[in-house]
Amino acid sequence: MNTIWALAGIVIKELYRRKDFYVLFVLTALITIAAGMVNFFDDPKIVRYVKDICMLLIWISALLIAIVTTARQIPAERESRTIFPLLAKPVTRGQFILGKFLGCWLATGIALLVFYVFFAIITGSREQNWPWLTYLQAIWLQWAMLAVVIALSLLGSIISAAPSSTTTICFIAVAGILLVGGHLNTVALHQSQPLQTIFYTIYFLIPHLEWFDIRDRVIYDWGLVDWLDCVLATLYAAAYTGLFLLLTWLGFRRKSLNT
């Protein structure tokens, strides 16, 4: 376990050494503050559009950080050939994969925490309301969803050699699931065979990441999701994360490391 933590620590250090997070955070902060400063009909109590914009930017930023950070981990190690001394130490390929996953997930979690603290400060200062438990649920569910995304990106990074292509494909896949995934059953109903079966198969196979998006509940003050549902959703995310990590390990253990 120490080996996995050591590998994860390197990935976390990489996050705060690189500029990606800072650029995205500053952009999010600037856009949110600029939006919050606009005066609509001389009414200072209007707040939901600021929450909406800020949450959208947080989701985009978190996805970018998660996918970009993960997609370059293995290709970078191979390209710089640091993977050879690393695996020559008593580090198995399974530990390597788990360490990279844990590092990326924790790094994304830290970034997410910073984003949400900013969100809470901005919205709390405007509406004088601090629904911490709702924020806790939102951050937890988003983080659980990002675990699936990170595992998927890790799987993509051992299939495709270039981080750019992994990033693009993962981003399209995740955005597609988030936007369309939950509606595939409705679409399938209006298709003829064999399209209907194909749509239904995809619908039941894909991880339903849209469950973890409770932005509407936060923006429109709908309150907490049932905690049992949160636990079940977390288990669902854990199952898909495990599956993708297993596939990554299966692919990686036989993979030639020469570039």
Added chain:
Amino acid sequence: MKASPYLVLALMLAVCFTLATSLEPNAALWSNRAKSGNVFSLLFGDGRRMFANEFFTMADVYFHSGYYPSVFDLREEDQKEIVAESHGHTDSPEDEIKEDFLGKPKDWIDRFGRHFRVTKHTHLERGNEREILPWLRLAADMDPQKIETYTVGAYFLCQHLKQPQEAEAFLREGLRNNPGNYEILFGLGRLYYQNYHDIDRARNVWQLALNCWMKQDATLQKENKLGFEEITVNLANLEREAGNCQDAINWFQAAQKVSPAPDVLQQQIDEIKVKMAAQPSPTNSQPH
């Protein structure tokens, strides 16, 4: 060869001057275009109308606190509820059933997923209607010719948020962008009547609105009968309140010609006639 920084500076100044002389005539044209529209029309051209519709829809989404059908949910495309509300419509139980676009869960994924979504049909109330305003403001900036934006915005500002001055300013902006529009004039008249209790001004504005409605071609008049009914019924109520009973009857009778419920209006006329009969000396005049 190393260039002197002064030479580079001089070169840059020369480039700036040259660019300024060539761009200046175009810049003058831009400012003319900007005067005719706004910065969005300059940036997006006619494409901004698409954004305006999206922003107007966002206002309706906010009005429902996120409970809103997606493009995948099949729902009869009818009037947006913020528009219906601005015309005084409230949801009946049948409407509520019609607006339950989710229906029963189709499978376990759908059922479980609903625990995380907004699944309750509500409307903003108790001053929270203010949350729709930014989207209406943006919709108006994107498409200054979209009339509904002004009428709906003014309605919520007046009726729910008690900001008649802001509502008047918004309607006047709409009127500047759409001179002689009867819907905006009607909204303005309603503001004078209900919020400022200025009967004379309200009457004048509504009569102007009616004239503008009359100036439309026959096809548009046929399509916009509701507008005629709204103006005439409100004029009738105004005259009744002002004590001009005969004028009120005349306006109600005019409204009857286009109303889908003429019997209700007939009841109003009968009530006024009874009142007139009870009065000893009627002092009525012809409609203005």
